[in-house]
Amino acid sequence: MSPPKYLTGDKAGIEEFLSRFDVFLFDCDGVLWSGDHLYPKVAETIGMLRSKGKQLVFVTNNSTKSRADYKKKFDKMGIETNEEEVFGSSYSAAVYIARILKLPAPKNKVFVLGESGIEQELNAEGVRYICGTDPAFRRDIEPEDFTNIANGSALDPEVGIVLSGLDFHLNYLKMATAFQYLQRGAVFLATNTDSTLPTAHSLFPGAGSAGAGLVKAIGREPLALGKPSQAMMDAIEGKFHFDRSRTCMVGDRLNTDIQFGIEGKLGGTLAVLTGVSKKEEFLAEGAPTVPMAYMDTLGDLVG
Amino acid sequence: MSPPKYLTGDKAGIEEFLSRFDVFLFDCDGVLWSGDHLYPKVAETIGMLRSKGKQLVFVTNNSTKSRADYKKKFDKMGIETNEEEVFGSSYSAAVYIARILKLPAPKNKVFVLGESGIEQELNAEGVRYICGTDPAFRRDIEPEDFTNIANGSALDPEVGIVLSGLDFHLNYLKMATAFQYLQRGAVFLATNTDSTLPTAHSLFPGAGSAGAGLVKAIGREPLALGKPSQAMMDAIEGKFHFDRSRTCMVGDRLNTDIQFGIEGKLGGTLAVLTGVSKKEEFLAEGAPTVPMAYMDTLGDLVG
Numbered sequence: 001m002s003p004p005k006y007l008t009g010d011k012a013g014i015e016e017f018l019s020r021f022d023v024f025l026f027d028c029d030g031v032l033w034s035g036d037h038l039y040p041k042v043a044e045t046i047g048m049l050r051s052k053g054k055q056l057v058f059v060t061n062n063s064t065k066s067r068a069d070y071k072k073k074f075d076k077m078g079i080e081t082n083e084e085e086v087f088g089s090s091y092s093a094a095v096y097i098a099r100i101l102k103l104p105a106p107k108n109k110v111f112v113l114g115e116s117g118i119e120q121e122l123n124a125e126g127v128r129y130i131c132g133t134d135p136a137f138r139r140d141i142e143p144e145d146f147t148n149i150a151n152g153s154a155l156d157p158e159v160g161i162v163l164s165g166l167d168f169h170l171n172y173l174k175m176a177t178a179f180q181y182l183q184r185g186a187v188f189l190a191t192n193t194d195s196t197l198p199t200a201h202s203l204f205p206g207a208g209s210a211g212a213g214l215v216k217a218i219g220r221e222p223l224a225l226g227k228p229s230q231a232m233m234d235a236i237e238g239k240f241h242f243d244r245s246r247t248c249m250v251g252d253r254l255n256t257d258i259q260f261g262i263e264g265k266l267g268g269t270l271a272v273l274t275g276v277s278k279k280e281e282f283l284a285e286g287a288p289t290v291p292m293a294y295m296d297t298l299g300d301l302v303g
Numbered sequence: 304m305s306p307p308k309y310l311t312g313d314k315a316g317i318e319e320f321l322s323r324f325d326v327f328l329f330d331c332d333g334v335l336w337s338g339d340h341l342y343p344k345v346a347e348t349i350g351m352l353r354s355k356g357k358q359l360v361f362v363t364n365n366s367t368k369s370r371a372d373y374k375k376k377f378d379k380m381g382i383e384t385n386e387e388e389v390f391g392s393s394y395s396a397a398v399y400i401a402r403i404l405k406l407p408a409p410k411n412k413v414f415v416l417g418e419s420g421i422e423q424e425l426n427a428e429g430v431r432y433i434c435g436t437d438p439a440f441r442r443d444i445e446p447e448d449f450t451n452i453a454n455g456s457a458l459d460p461e462v463g464i465v466l467s468g469l470d471f472h473l474n475y476l477k478m479a480t481a482f483q484y485l486q487r488g489a490v491f492l493a494t495n496t497d498s499t500l501p502t503a504h505s506l507f508p509g510a511g512s513a514g515a516g517l518v519k520a521i522g523r524e525p526l527a528l529g530k531p532s533q534a535m536m537d538a539i540e541g542k543f544h545f546d547r548s549r550t551c552m553v554g555d556r557l558n559t560d561i562q563f564g565i566e567g568k569l570g571g572t573l574a575v576l577t578g579v580s581k582k583e584e585f586l587a588e589g590a591p592t593v594p595m596a597y598m599d600t601l602g603d604l605v606g
Binding site: 138140141146147149150151167168169170171172175176179180183195196199200201202203204205206208209210211212213214215216217219 | 441443444449450452453454470471472473474475478479482483486498499502503504505506507508509511512513514515516517518519520522
């Protein structure tokens with residue numbers, strides 16, 4: 001593997017790098033912004049790429065937000081975009097369920113562990129679901145629930161899929177109910193399996209941690225529809241029909257973003273140092289995941 | 304490994320087997336009872352062993368109940384016992400924290416993920432703790448919690464230990480708080496790591512599943528104080544000072560009870576078929592965990 005090229009301050013190198021790609025897939029958090037803090041010159045950089053006719057896709061593992069929610073965030077940050085350019089793990093999961101898995105009705109309803117972002121994307125794809133933000137499941141488990149979950153009287157016979165995402169309202173009742181559906185043969189999917197969620201300059205439990213109890217109980221892993229799962233790459237390609245050799249993945253995490261691009265056999269990968277991974281991780285001898293190029297910040301593309 | 308001896312109906316074999324041991328360690332659920340259903344002749348069997356002068360210890364991984372809670376259950380079931388004979392994973396954890404770990408004050412408080420059984424045992428050993436059944440933590444996480452957990456203002460600076468057990472009231476707020484203590488260096492303990500809890504003739508998420516999110520987030524396993532961890536065997540021996548070669552472990556689960564006895568180098572292990580494991584699992588060629596003897600039910604000891 002050749003060492004990654006350092007592009008910050010290298011105008012000719014940047015020019016040459018950009019000329020190799022027609023499509024750029026962007027991770028959002030840690031690349032464009034951190035929480036509500038926009039990194040310098042991001043809006044200018046996005047504008048420059050558009051002026052060169054590049055196609056942009058914003059690829060995020062955050063399952064709590066829908067594409068519409070993301071569009072609002074882009075607007076607030078002053079970055080020109082449209083909803084169709086956003087590809088989140090909730091949307092990826094909805095597309096997978098509706099267009100690839102296609103379980104026959106009536107046993108094709110989804111039991112959702114997650115927030116409204118998932119619900120919105122399932123609605124958009126016409127997928128039926130229960131739980132999610134339903135207040136009926138936001139309560140403590142009671143003694144009679146154990147009996148009714150175990151004997152099936154508390155279950156919906158049409159549920160054939162359990163979809164696990166980041167749920168800020170997780171509880172034992174939801175976990176026990178989802179576990180029972182899985183014991184009865186439901187397909188096990190996850191929007192993504194990131195172990196942590198970087199927030200407020202610290203780390204919080206991510207979707208992978210919220211769903212880890214279910215994985216431990218049933219003893220098998222879900223099919224993940226977020227980065228670095230190639231199921232997400234296939235879904236993006238199915239929608240945008242791009243040439244992988246002329247496509248570059250831009251991200252801050254080696255084991256999700258950069259791995260996602262490498263496994264997807266994209267023409268290139270570009271790491272930025274504003275997020276989770278440090279350059280020492282990919283410059284080290286024998287590093288498992290090495291980007292094609294790297295920069296201090298995304299804004300370095302416009303100097 | 305010699306094949307296990309089948310003792311049901313073998314009066315002479317039972318007599319010889321019993322003569323080899325002075326101490327019997329009993330698992331409870333799946334051996335004495337299932338939930339509120341007492342298996343036949345259990346009380347008689349316990350009485351017979353007492354009449355022969357055997358020392359009995361009831362060893363359970365259920366962390367939601369204290370020894371006092373268990374004593375009440377034995378009374379209700381009509382089995383003669385006393386609180387001192389009960390050794391639960393909550394008690395094991397409390398003994399480990401107070402007598403073995405002995406962190407120096409003031410940073411020796413415990414953040415508890417679990418129910419009142421754990422609190423009672425920590426109280427009995429004089430260990431200070433927060434959370435557990437505290438209603439202040441039984442609520443949804445709010446935006447300001449992320450900030451206050453991340454910057455430490457919502458944390459108790461005296462917490463030096465996170466103890467994870469079966470918590471029927473688990474939520475994201477508790478998980479995020481515990482994760483932050485672990486990121487700041489707290490010792491990570493678990494009462495036990497059973498993946499499932501057999502209840503109502505089905506399986507529900509066990510302590511290991513309730514704590515799996517924390518394990519995934521921090522990326523390391525806790526020290527478990529329940530079966531088959533030998534930390535529990537050491538704690539039992541520390542209290543009862545028995546001769547391991549004259550001690551027999553009786554249980555229904557191969558990978559917890561029987562493995563616990565074998566790894567602890569006890570003189571014998573006795574499997575009963577009223578619980579989780581089936582005889583095919585240990586009679587199979589190359590079975591990893593094989594008991595010394597087995598019976599259909601514990602009551603077979605009195606015919």
